[in-house]
Amino acid sequence: MDWTLEVVIVPVSDLDAAIAFYRDRVGFDLDHDTKNEHMHVAQLTPRGSGCSIVVGDLPGQTAMAPGSLHGVQLVVADAQAARAELVGRGVECSEITAFDDRDGGTFFGFSDPDGNSWAVQQIRARAERPLIPPEARGRFGEDLEP
Template sequence: MDMRLEVVVLPVSDVDRARDFYKALGWRLDADFPVEDGYRVVQLTPPGSACSVIFGTGVTAAAPGSAQGLQLVVEDVNAARDELADRGAPVSEVFHDRTGVFHHAGEQARVSGPAQDRASYGSWVSFSDPDGNGWYAQYMADEAAGDTASA
């Protein structure tokens, strides 16, 4: 049975500020439903993604900014970094983890620059939304085309 990830709920403190931040990143605004007092649902989708994010009022009891390690996949991590920065996101430099496996939590074990072998899943940039929900954009080569030059 297929089980596709559809939505990730983000805890935010200011719904309008979060909506405006993600819209500025170029994410599609799918819904903004002020259903009733104390209950509002906002949904946005990153370009090319089948999974959306939802936030609002009354949709989660999690502390604002507590979502960490959210992963986006990009074909060119340098271009993704430039676009995120141009759109106002506080984005890190391109990095890889010293272990070459997966990134550590926070900024521990980061090595500046892309992974030396430029393999898929080896290079990242990180950024946070205004509440501190933490995102990574992870390089993944277009394996069908044999692309490994964009890391």
């Protein structure tokens, strides 16, 4: 049986500000932003990822305090380029640190306005072997050919 991680709930204090940060500054795709009289929930997905984040005000989404999520890790093929892209969009990032010369040993980090922190790991092999090939990528709600 396959088990896939497809959604991580990110606890935030201001949904509209969080959506703007992750969409406009970090560059995640906004899959949906659903509001009605009972709730407000948005799902955003990093380009090339099979896992999305959700911000919202449903009870399961407000169980954690805003800013309490730490240790979630994004992976990129080029940490220097990824950091430059984020800094260019106004995201404060830590300096790049190489803990190990082997592929996968280079990191930097950033936090959202609430203090949820993200690690960004460089795995150069992702440039040639992405987890989700570009031809298989789609947006929320699209049917994709296998």
